[in-house]
Amino acid sequence: MNDALDVAVRLVIVFGLFLVLPLVVGQTEHKVMAHMQGRLGPMYAGGFHGWAQLVADGVKFAQKEDVVPKDADRRVFQLAPAVALLPYLLVLLAIPIGPGEGAVGQVIDAGIFFVLAVMGVGVLGSLMAGWASANKFSLLGGLRTAAQLLAYELPMLLAAASVAMAAGTVSLPGILNAFEWWWLPWQIVGAIVFFVAGLAELQRPPFDMPVADSEIIFGAYTEYTGLRFALFLLAEYAGIVVLCGLTTVLFLGGWHGPFGGDGLGWVWTLLKTAVLAFVVIWLRVTYPRLREDQLQKLAWTTLVPLALAQIALTGIVKVAIQ
Amino acid sequence: MILAAQAAAEAPGFLSPSGVEIAFLLVGLVTLGAAVVTVTTRQLVHAALWLVVALGGLAVEYLLLTAEFIAWVQVLIYVGSVVVLLLFGLMLTKAPIGRSPDADSGNRPVALGVALAAAVALVWVVVDAFRTTWIDLDGAVQGSTEVTGATLFKHWVLPFEALSVLLLAALVGAIVLSRKKEQAR
Amino acid sequence: MDPLLPPSRPGIPGSGLAKGLAVTLRTMMKKTVTAQYPDVQPELPPRTRGVIGLFEENCTVCMLCARECPDWCIYIDSHKETVPPAAPGGRERSRNVLDRFAIDFSLCMYCGICIEVCPFDALFWSPEFEYAETDIHELTHERDKLREWMWTVPEPPALDPKAEEPKEIAAARKAAEKAAEKAAAEKAAAEAAAQAGLEAQEEQQ
Numbered sequence: 001m002n003d004a005l006d007v008a009v010r011l012v013i014v015f016g017l018f019l020v021l022p023l024v025v026g027q028t029e030h031k032v033m034a035h036m037q038g039r040l041g042p043m044y045a046g047g048f049h050g051w052a053q054l055v056a057d058g059v060k061f062a063q064k065e066d067v068v069p070k071d072a073d074r075r076v077f078q079l080a081p082a083v084a085l086l087p088y089l090l091v092l093l094a095i096p097i098g099p100g101e102g103a104v105g106q107v108i109d110a111g112i113f114f115v116l117a118v119m120g121v122g123v124l125g126s127l128m129a130g131w132a133s134a135n136k137f138s139l140l141g142g143l144r145t146a147a148q149l150l151a152y153e154l155p156m157l158l159a160a161a162s163v164a165m166a167a168g169t170v171s172l173p174g175i176l177n178a179f180e181w182w183w184l185p186w187q188i189v190g191a192i193v194f195f196v197a198g199l200a201e202l203q204r205p206p207f208d209m210p211v212a213d214s215e216i217i218f219g220a221y222t223e224y225t226g227l228r229f230a231l232f233l234l235a236e237y238a239g240i241v242v243l244c245g246l247t248t249v250l251f252l253g254g255w256h257g258p259f260g261g262d263g264l265g266w267v268w269t270l271l272k273t274a275v276l277a278f279v280v281i282w283l284r285v286t287y288p289r290l291r292e293d294q295l296q297k298l299a300w301t302t303l304v305p306l307a308l309a310q311i312a313l314t315g316i317v318k319v320a321i322q
Numbered sequence: 323m324i325l326a327a328q329a330a331a332e333a334p335g336f337l338s339p340s341g342v343e344i345a346f347l348l349v350g351l352v353t354l355g356a357a358v359v360t361v362t363t364r365q366l367v368h369a370a371l372w373l374v375v376a377l378g379g380l381a382v383e384y385l386l387l388t389a390e391f392i393a394w395v396q397v398l399i400y401v402g403s404v405v406v407l408l409l410f411g412l413m414l415t416k417a418p419i420g421r422s423p424d425a426d427s428g429n430r431p432v433a434l435g436v437a438l439a440a441a442v443a444l445v446w447v448v449v450d451a452f453r454t455t456w457i458d459l460d461g462a463v464q465g466s467t468e469v470t471g472a473t474l475f476k477h478w479v480l481p482f483e484a485l486s487v488l489l490l491a492a493l494v495g496a497i498v499l500s501r502k503k504e505q506a507r
Numbered sequence: 508m509d510p511l512l513p514p515s516r517p518g519i520p521g522s523g524l525a526k527g528l529a530v531t532l533r534t535m536m537k538k539t540v541t542a543q544y545p546d547v548q549p550e551l552p553p554r555t556r557g558v559i560g561l562f563e564e565n566c567t568v569c570m571l572c573a574r575e576c577p578d579w580c581i582y583i584d585s586h587k588e589t590v591p592p593a594a595p596g597g598r599e600r601s602r603n604v605l606d607r608f609a610i611d612f613s614l615c616m617y618c619g620i621c622i623e624v625c626p627f628d629a630l631f632w633s634p635e636f637e638y639a640e641t642d643i644h645e646l647t648h649e650r651d652k653l654r655e656w657m658w659t660v661p662e663p664p665a666l667d668p669k670a671e672e673p674k675e676i677a678a679a680r681k682a683a684e685k686a687a688e689k690a691a692a693e694k695a696a697a698e699a700a701a702q703a704g705l706e707a708q709e710e711q712q
Contacts, residue, residue, distance in 0.1 A: 036531040040541040073419045076371065110467045113394035120402025124374065127409045131367050134419055146410035153403060170391075170467050286527045 011093075018089050022237035023054045029237075029281045030054075036285040057230075064226035069134055072223065076132035081224070081231035084125025087118040088238035095245045096173045098255045098265035111172035112160050115246060116153075119201065122235065123149045126203075126210070129232070130220030141219020144210040144292065148200055151299035152207075156197035158307035159190040162314045163250045176254040184253065186317060190310040191251035193303050195276070198243040200295070202236060204280060206287035209295055244276035245269070252276075346386045353379030361433075364421040370408050377401050391467040553664040555634035556617045560660050561608055561653035565629035568603035572621035572630060580614035581621060582607060582647075608653060612638070613646040631660040 030053060034041030046052025068077055094108045094115055108114045123145060130142020164170045166187060167178040200207035203219075211219035221232050248254055252272045255265025290298065356375035363369050377400040384393035474482055542549055551557070568585040584607035590600045622630045633656045640646050666672070672680070 032535065035535045035539060038534055038537065038540045040539050040543070043543070071419060073365075073367075076367070108390070110391045110394045113391065113398055113467075117394045117398035117402055120398060120406070123406065124401070124409075127406065127413075128371065131409070131413055132419070139413060143410065143413050146406050146413065149406055150403070150410065157398075282528060282531060286531045287524070 014093050015089070018092050018238060021241045022234055025240050025277050025281075026054045026233075026237045027051065028277065029284075032278065032281045033285050036282070061226055061230035066226045066228060067223075069223050071134035073132040073134070076128050077223075078228070080125045080129035080132060081228040081235070082125070083128060084122055085231050085235040085238065087122035088235060088242050090118050091115045091242045092238070092245070094172060095242070095249055096176060096254065097269045099173075099176070107173060108171065110170050111174075112164055112170045112250075115172070115242075116157060116160060119239075119242065120149065120153060122239070123201065125232075125235070126220045129224065133220070133223040135223050137216040137218075138220050138222045140216045141210045141222070144216075145203065145220060147292075148203065148207065148210060148295060151296055152197040152200040152303070155193050155299060155303035155307045156201065158304070158311060159194035159197065160250060162190040162307070162310045163187060165311065165314045165318060172249050176249060176256070179253045179256055181253070181256070184251070187251050187310070187314070189306055190314075191247060193307045193310065194251065195243070195247050195279075197299070197303055198247065199280065199283070200299070202239040202243060204236070204240065205284040206290050207295060208289055209292050212289060240277055240280050241273070244273045244280065247276055248272040342386055346383060349379050349382045349386070353383065366412055366418075366422055367409065370405060370412060373408070374401055374405050377405070388466075389470070391470045551634045551636075553634075553661055554632065555636075556619060556632050557634040557636040558612070558632075558638060558656050559610055559615070559622065559653065560631045560633040560635075560656035560658075561650060562629050562631065562657050563605055563608065563650060563654060565625075565627045566605055566608065567627055567629075568605050569626065571624050571626065575620050575624045577618060577620065578614045578616060580611040582609040582611070605650070608650040609647050610653065611647040613643045631657065633657070633659045634661065635659045 030050070031041045042050030042053035044050055045056040068074055091114075094111055096107075126145040127142050130138045130140075130145060133139075163175060166183060167175040169175060169178065203210050211221065216222070221229060224232060248269055253268075254272075255269050257264070257268035353376050356372045356379060360369050360372040360376055363372065377396065381393045381396040381401070384390075384396060568583060570583060573579075573581040573583050583605070585603050585605050587601050588604050590602050592599055619632065622632060635656050638646075638648070638652075671677075
């Protein structure tokens with residue numbers, strides 16, 4: 001009974017974080033993007049600086065009619081948002097926020113494989129949506145999504161493999177237990193490759209070719225309305241949280257910080273994740289969208305060789321210090 | 323799945339199966355069903371999506387057999403990459419929504435024969451190999467990454483390397499094919 | 508390489524990307540330019556063309572504005588009144604009295620010709636701009652409304668440095684200068700006369 005209660009409490013906490021953190025990131029994006037463009041952003045909803053804007057948006061989405069196009073493949077079309085969103089919830093379960101068993105939803109032995117595998121599944125949602133919408137723009141968006149995923153999955157995996165080699169384990173808490181501060185410069189190339197590839201996998205600008213609004217309206221999500229559309233958006237922001245959390249755990253030392261003992265570990269994790277989320281928004285505001293050929297070129301001719309070089313470096317250093 | 327049924331049938335605790343065994347059996351049935359739908363449905367993309375269900379079911383079966391590493395690799399490679407590639411190909415061919423009446427070939431009996439032969443061979447080999455082996459769920463984990471890695475690189479290095487040679491051959495073949503095409507232009 | 512093009516400096520790879528990041532970060536630190544209009548009124552420049560105000564005391568119902576208006580959006584009604592003679596035994600005068608002065612702001616194109624053309628300074632630009640209505644007919648604003656707007660007309664802006672001074676002031680100044688000259692001349696003459704008287708006395712002594 002106690003075990004069941006423990007599991008239930010963990011699930012509720014993770015679910016709560018899953019609902020709250022993406023909204024926080026979304027609101028931060030509203031505000032940061034606005035100020036980077038000399039604007040104020042939302043100011044009214046909720047009273048104080050528009051803090052409840054996304055809640056209001058959610059209410060609006062919930063009120064909208066749920067439209068399924070006549071020629072669409074109904075079941076696949078309706079299932080797609082869930083397929084896009086749920087994997088991120090599962091991944092969040094495996095990210096350790098602090099040291100010890102108490103600070104992770106579920107310790108998973110092959111943690112890296114779990115998170116990368118499940119994140120890859122999330123993209124299936126976009127593909128299903130793109131195909132089932134019976135819309136050429138959606139189909140193009142789905143194609144671009146697939147092409148992007150195929151290109152960027154490899155560098156992401158290679159970069160993660162480099163950390164796993166360094167730590168000698170594929171478990172996320174295990175990696176953090178083995179972390180030393182000098183891993184930061186040692187794995188920095190891998191970190192950048194991982195982060196950039198993750199951004200591309202999330203289809204965040206500047207890698208938002210699959211939803212390029214000036215060309216294909218909103219890619220795979222063109223036909224979606226109401227709550228299902230909101231779920232896709234939530235998936236994107238949950239993806240940001242997950243990607244930043246993962247980069248923190250794999251490359252930035254998670255709960256390790258220059259000061260403050262293990263008790264404050266979770267603060268460090270959240271802080272690093274928040275900084276990375278800010279960087280995600282910052283990159284979105286700064287850079288224009290990459291063209292499809294530039295996207296593929298970046299993945300195959302820059303990120304993959306860099307990731308391989310990182311793996312070689314990791315191997316050499318690992319052998320040297322043994 | 324057939325393996326699951328037989329394993330359960332041969333189990334000493336067949337009349338009082340544990341929760342894990344029941345789950346294993348049910349997931350096996352779902353996987354089998356999804357696999358059958360995959361090859362019988364006339365809707366191309368649906369077939370690919372049912373394949374996702376079948377492969378995911380297999381991953382769950384691996385999990386229930388405590389082979390965590392294999393399970394996640396299964397999801398990563400098959401669901402995350404192979405099926406995405408498959409869908410990519412289907413979308414490029416502009417797979418229609420709805421039934422494709424021409425999505426059938428005369429090879430049906432042959433395919434059935436091959437599938438049955440493969441299934442019989444696999445079931446026979448696996449059942450013969452693990453006839454009375456039981457996984458002790460309470461003991462040391464037998465399918466963790468460490469154990470899998472050690473087994474793979476201590477006892478099965480030769481097949482592993484042979485497999486990678488096969489992949490290399492496929493890679494070289496692909497390059498040769500694509501180069502030939504370019505010259506033809 | 509084209510000699511006309513500026514030499515491309517190789518630079519550090521990625522420096523352009525860093526520059527872009529710096530630009531956005533700097534903008535984020537700066538003050539925003541958003542106008543929070545309903546909460547904060549905008550600071551409008553002095554010659555804003557918001558709406559037209561009527562100073563009806565100056566209006567003589569000459570109808571120039573109504574005739575010059577390109578889209579005929581000014582409505583003027585008036586009648587004649589007879590004013591008793593100013594001096595006893597004089598002739599009676601007739602005077603135009605304004606009955607109605609309305610501007611249809613659904614037609615007005617804010618060209619300002621009426622204001623330019625008014626010879627008696629009865630029409631003015633007001634920066635007031637919040638007069639939206641829910642019905643297009645209500646956009647025809649009558650004289651009381653136009654008069655209310657008159658009180659929102661700002662003082663005329665200061666002249667440019669070294670500009671020619673306004674005609675009224677120039678005329679007044681000229682008049683004053685003339686008067687001063689005259690006074691000075693008279694004074695000088697008086698003084699001269701006095702001086703002459705003194706000299707005559709000295710000579711006598």
